[in-house]
Amino acid sequence: MTSLWEKVRGRAGRMQDTPGTATLQDAGGRTESERGLQAELAAGFHTGFEHTPAAVAAPSDVTEVAQVLVRAREEGHRVTVVGRGHGHLGPIQDGVALLTSRLAGVTVDPVAKTARVGAGSTWAEVISAAAAHALAPVTGSAPGVGAVGYTLGGGLSVLGRTLGWTSDTVRGFEVVTGEGRILTVSQTEHPDLFWALRGGGVRGVVVTAMTIDLFDIATLYGGGLYFGADDAESVVRTFATWSADLPDEFNTSFALLRLPDIEAIPGPLRGRFVVHVRVAALLGSAEAEQILRPVRAAGTPLLDTLTDMPFSAIGSVHADPDQPTTSMTGGILLSDFSVDAAEALLSVAGPASPLPLLGVEIRVMGGALSRAAAEPSAVSGRGAGAHLFVVTPPIADPSAELPFAGAAGAVFVAMQPWATGGTNANFHGMLTERVSTARPWDEETEGRLVHIRDAYDPEGRIATRL
Numbered sequence: 001m002t003s004l005w006e007k008v009r010g011r012a013g014r015m016q017d018t019p020g021t022a023t024l025q026d027a028g029g030r031t032e033s034e035r036g037l038q039a040e041l042a043a044g045f046h047t048g049f050e051h052t053p054a055a056v057a058a059p060s061d062v063t064e065v066a067q068v069l070v071r072a073r074e075e076g077h078r079v080t081v082v083g084r085g086h087g088h089l090g091p092i093q094d095g096v097a098l099l100t101s102r103l104a105g106v107t108v109d110p111v112a113k114t115a116r117v118g119a120g121s122t123w124a125e126v127i128s129a130a131a132a133h134a135l136a137p138v139t140g141s142a143p144g145v146g147a148v149g150y151t152l153g154g155g156l157s158v159l160g161r162t163l164g165w166t167s168d169t170v171r172g173f174e175v176v177t178g179e180g181r182i183l184t185v186s187q188t189e190h191p192d193l194f195w196a197l198r199g200g201g202v203r204g205v206v207v208t209a210m211t212i213d214l215f216d217i218a219t220l221y222g223g224g225l226y227f228g229a230d231d232a233e234s235v236v237r238t239f240a241t242w243s244a245d246l247p248d249e250f251n252t253s254f255a256l257l258r259l260p261d262i263e264a265i266p267g268p269l270r271g272r273f274v275v276h277v278r279v280a281a282l283l284g285s286a287e288a289e290q291i292l293r294p295v296r297a298a299g300t301p302l303l304d305t306l307t308d309m310p311f312s313a314i315g316s317v318h319a320d321p322d323q324p325t326t327s328m329t330g331g332i333l334l335s336d337f338s339v340d341a342a343e344a345l346l347s348v349a350g351p352a353s354p355l356p357l358l359g360v361e362i363r364v365m366g367g368a369l370s371r372a373a374a375e376p377s378a379v380s381g382r383g384a385g386a387h388l389f390v391v392t393p394p395i396a397d398p399s400a401e402l403p404f405a406g407a408a409g410a411v412f413v414a415m416q417p418w419a420t421g422g423t424n425a426n427f428h429g430m431l432t433e434r435v436s437t438a439r440p441w442d443e444e445t446e447g448r449l450v451h452i453r454d455a456y457d458p459e460g461r462i463a464t465r466l
Contacts, residue, residue: 049091053080060102062174062182062208069206070180072096073461079178080463081206083120083146090430095463100146103208108133113214114171119148119207127312135214136311138166140426141318148207153426154199154379156387158280158317159220161251161367165382167198168373169213175205178457187375196452199379200441201425201465203449204457221288222280222317223305229273229351231299232256236275236350238298239362240342248367250291251280253318255361256349260393268302273351275299279306280317326394327358328401330408330431332438334418336385337362341418348414355407361389378449380440381424388415389427409435428466440466 054077059065072079078095104120110133117126124143130136138157140150155166163169172186173194183205185193196203227235239254246252254277261271277295281288285308292306305316315322334341347353349360365384373379381387390411392404408431412419423432425440432438441449453464 051092051097053092053095053097055095056097056099058099058102062103062176065098065103065176065206065208066180066182068096068098069176069178069461073179073459077461078463079206079461081119081202083149084122084144098206100148100208106130108135108214110135113216114211115214116209116211117147118209119146121147123147123150124315127314130214131218131310131312133214134216134218136217137212137214138163138169139314140166141315142320142322143315144322148210150426151210151212152197152199152201152207154377154381154424156363156365156369156381156424156426158314159251159282160365160369161246161248162282163215164368164371164373165199165377165379166212167377167379168375170198171211171213173197173207173211174209175207177205178459178461192452193456195376196378196449198373198375198377199425200377200445200449200452202462203464204453204455204462206462217282217311219308219310220280220282220314221285221306221308222278222314223307223309224279224303224317224319225277225295225301225306226269226303227275227277227299228302232273232275232351233346234298235277235295236342236346237339238294239277240337240339242294243337243364246291246364246367247283249282250288251364251367253278253361253363255359256345257359258357266303272302274302276319278317280314326396328392328395328404328408328431329390329427329429330412330433330436331387331389331423331427331429332412332415332432332436333381333384333420333422333424334362334386334388334415335420336418337364338418341386341415344414344417345411348411355410356393356403357390357407357411358393359389359391360411361387361391363387363389378441378445380422380445384420384422386418387424387427388412390431392431405431405434412436425466 057068059068079098080092082097082099100120103118105118106121106125106129107116108129113135115126115130122144123139126137126147127139141158151166157166175183175185183190187194243252254275257274257276259265259269259272259274349355365386370383390408395401421438423438423440428440
């Protein structure tokens with residue numbers, strides 16, 4: 001087959017996987033050999049949705065992406081871009097699901113200290129390619145996340161207090177508009193779109209690649225301290241006062257976790273309520289440990305994973321699960337995390353709380369995350385002092401989500417005195433949509449983003465997540 005969108009046995013939209021040809025396959029009535037792309041769509045990180053698009057496309061380069069957009073326009077379909085599946089707020093029920101997996105690839109320029117990252121690439125792939133040259137990207141906490149989608153949302157990095165937002169490190173994008181035009185986007189070419197894509201999410205284009213800065217980082221001091229329920233109040237209260245005055249080189253967060261009793265969990269933590277304090281410091285171990293002394297004194301760790309580590313091991317700092325899940329998530333921005341905020345959080349999500357949540361996390365912001373970018377961008381959350389994030393256990397039956405949404409709502413209400421009214425686009429999850437009125441952008445910024453989207457996709461061909 002040679003066309004992009006070919007009718008097969010009277011069913012529009014199925015195309016066999018032919019080398020050098022963008023793959024497009026219908027979503028219904030398939031034989032076993034025809035299920036590949038639909039299976040790939042269903043196998044993203046969040047597996048709680050039943051996606052039923054009219055067709056699934058898997059282009060392998062920017063030209064094929066343009067062809068998919070042109071054909072979608074001709075046939076009146078909307079296009080939803082699908083990366084690694086972390087950003088879904090609901091099922092894809094019509095139009096074309098455009099998989100980015102075949103656009104993946106990372107090319108490092110060690111002299112310029114940049115990386116060209118294809119859509120569909122994970123941070124693990126970027127980290128590995130950069131580490132070969134003793135360089136590192138401004139990455140997230142979970143290396144399995146798609147690098148491009150994460151960056152479009154701003155990118156609240158593990159090293160954000162030190163290096164700022166990931167979106168601030170972007171030098172340029174390669175994109176396809178809703179009309180099928182291929183563009184290079186940078187501060188000097190289509191600067192309005194360059195502003196919007198750095199933190200404003202998908203805005204009227206499909207991003208096929210980006211070029212980002214890399215940094216001279218080979219190692220860091222990082223890992224975590226896991227405390228039990230008996231130490232929870234002491235540790236969280238101490239964290240609130242201690243974290244208010246940290247150097248920018250010291251990045252930290254904590255999570256209140258209700259861990260299941262399964263083999264994947266380290267023995268000392270199985271089936272327990274745990275406070276996980278995370279550290280990622282671009283400091284020597286002795287200096288980092290000196291800073292950390294008040295937290296160590298607040299309790300007796302059940303497990304201590306802090307160590308000097310290669311940057312390639314940065315995923316172990318948060319130790320986020322990397323297996324597909326049906327959990328729901330959501331987050332809001334906070335002005336700060338004071339002692340009063342700590343008391344409020346403990347009262348609603350501490351070890352005595354009956355709320356059915358797997359985890360409640362506080363990330364300390366500030367530092368470079370609060371400073372203005374060299375080039376203005378649409379990133380949401382630059383002035384916040386902390387970020388609150390909640391995650392439910394896996395939910396097997398979508399109809400049973402109500403108690404979990406209610407639990408998240410209870411946490412958001414308890415923390416309302418410190419809420420800014422905003423969210424970060426990356427963490428604006430299903431729970432945020434269901435139980436919070438917080439939004440990533442103010443009215444003026446949202447209006448500007450909509451205007452830019454309409455300029456590059458006047459027919460609304462490309463679906464926008466937020």
